[in-house]
Amino acid sequence: MSESRSLTHLNAAGQPSMVDVGGKIATRRVARARSRVVLGAEILALVQAGDLPTKKGPVFQTAILAGIMAAKKTSDLIPLCHPLGLDDCQVRIEVAAPDAIIIECTATVTGKTGVEMEALMGASVAALTVYDMCKALSHNIIISETRLLEKTGGKKDFHHVDE
Numbered sequence: 001m002s003e004s005r006s007l008t009h010l011n012a013a014g015q016p017s018m019v020d021v022g023g024k025i026a027t028r029r030v031a032r033a034r035s036r037v038v039l040g041a042e043i044l045a046l047v048q049a050g051d052l053p054t055k056k057g058p059v060f061q062t063a064i065l066a067g068i069m070a071a072k073k074t075s076d077l078i079p080l081c082h083p084l085g086l087d088d089c090q091v092r093i094e095v096a097a098p099d100a101i102i103i104e105c106t107a108t109v110t111g112k113t114g115v116e117m118e119a120l121m122g123a124s125v126a127a128l129t130v131y132d133m134c135k136a137l138s139h140n141i142i143i144s145e146t147r148l149l150e151k152t153g154g155k156k157d158f159h160h161v162d163e
Contacts, residue, residue, distance in 0.1 A: 025112070029153035063127075071091075128143065
């Protein structure tokens, strides 16, 4: 890390501090995040032809709604996040391998601060919802690789480069 960089959520005394965005110009900001969920081949086989119905509802549809709701509530859970009125939030789930799914959340806002935490929250909570709804079938479900894929519209754009 270079000398010019510093943690933005600490004040000069090293105490937690919300970033003052009052002087910033509102711009369109977009962030996309992903979580990978390894369900196992047996559980995934149950959803290959469509969504898996459970007593709690259809797994993927419920997870999509949970992810959107979580993105909208990010500032309630992450102490120094600014409350944002999202312009859009989309959660998409697709089968990625014989035993896994990929959940992507894209959050958009026209504002003075980014939406990467909202996108990460949406992907994470959607993954947790899939786990919750499928755990009766197996506790060997693995949530992994939750990461920011890209963000645009702020001071500096970011695009994840696969290794």
